[in-house]
Amino acid sequence: MDPLALIELSRCVAGTGPQREIEGGVHPLGISLSRRLERMYGQRIAHLDALVRREMLRGALDGIESGPAAGRLHRVRYRMQDVDEAVAHGLLLVDSVTGDFVFRHPLVRSVLVQLATPNERRAAHAQLARVHRHDVERRAGHLAVATIDPDDEVAAAMEEAARSATRRGGAATAVAWLTRAAELSEHAADRSRRLADAAFVAGQSALLDQAQELLDRSSACSGVAASSATVITSAYRGLYQDGDVKSTHHRVVSAIDSLREWVPSSPRAGA
Structure with missing residues (x-):
């Protein structure tokens, strides 16, 4: 599990995150860790501007770079632009080497795809x-x-x-x-x-x-001769x-x- 995600989740449980993540009176510890992360990221994605969500969706659907050069970052092949709002919401990071936006956690990508029509x-x-x-x-x-x-x-x-x-x-x-x-x-x-x-x-x-x-x-x-x-x-x-x-x-x-x-x-x- 990504340590960054665990940090965010602990902030969510403690009520110190950037925004309220848990609603409806359901305590986050009552569901699995991956489901808690999905819910947390899903609520953050829902607060994004529609243009930012579309840009992030393109990044999520274009796949992730592989090999030693990619390192541990979830570096996408599509270079997302104008998505600073997603960084502020804790969904993306900025690669310190290339300056590209990268996904904070693989679940961010999967939740983006699930939420899209x-x-x-x-x-x-x-x-x-x-x-x-x-x-x-x-x-x-x-x-x-x-x-x-x-x-x-x-x-x-x-x-x-x-x-x-x-x-x-x-x-x-x-x-x-x-x-x-x-x-x-x-x-x-x-x-x-x-x-x-x-x-x-x-x-x-x-x-x-x-x-x-x-x-x-x-x-x-029908009606086609064998090739x-x-x-x-x-x-x-x-x-x-x-x-x-x-x-x-x-x-x-x-x-x-x-x-x-x-x-x-x-x-x-x-x-």
């Missing part, structure tokens, strides 16, 4: 997507949450982010983003293709059960999970033959 969270993610417009993966991560209805532009952005994740070895992330891209696709053909691509990445990463599930979903898209990714993934799963060499070979050959029907024959030399 779904529309407020989506708006914050949409703003963060614009802030990170030059970072393919971070932008896609925020767009995935900010978007509800099918949107081909967002789906394409997530597909691009999946390729980036695949190149750096982030197979699980790539599968998740391709799956979300499929959900946001406006047309069945694109939905089937992206599900098949997700299945291919999952299969190559030995996530064979997930690959099969994605293949089934891809095939369920090469679907055929290869299905064959890969049959070969390495079931050891079915003969049937796997038959399926691949049949798929190649069916694809030939759609490819125009090459013109003869001199024709």
Whole structure:
């Protein structure tokens, strides 16, 4: 537990905090420590200006820096601005090295998110997507949450982010983003293709059960022919999970033959 939070909690119990934290006649020691902290921070957040709360929400939703450079401070990736009021309320601190605002305790972040409405969270993610417009993966991560209805532009952005994740070895992330891209696709053909691509990445990463599930979903898209990714993934799963060499070979050959029907024959030399 953060010592700073314990200090604040002790001040709250003693009645010496910056404002009254406990209301309704319920003694703070009657509930768990984390619940007491959540209540305390929630009451402080409720007193903030709406613009400050929105700025802090963006910081809470953008994640925390990791690694030795981050130290013990809850340093966010998004640089919050004009939130001095939150410092005065004991919700944020100022990093003495960088001068950035940092969260006083992880529960401040979680309470901010809990108190926000779904529309407020989506708006914050949409703003963060614009802030990170030059970072393919971070932008896609925020767009995935900010978007509800099918949107081909967002789906394409997530597909691009999946390729980036695949190149750096982030197979699980790539599968998740391709799956979300499929959900946001406006047309069945694109939905089937992206599900098949997700299945291919999952299969190559030995996530064979997930690959099969994605293949089934891809095939369920009515009126869409099987893609090469679907055929290869299905064959890969049959070969390495079931050891079915003969049937796997038959399926691949049949798929190649069916694809030939759609490819125009090459013109003869001199024709």
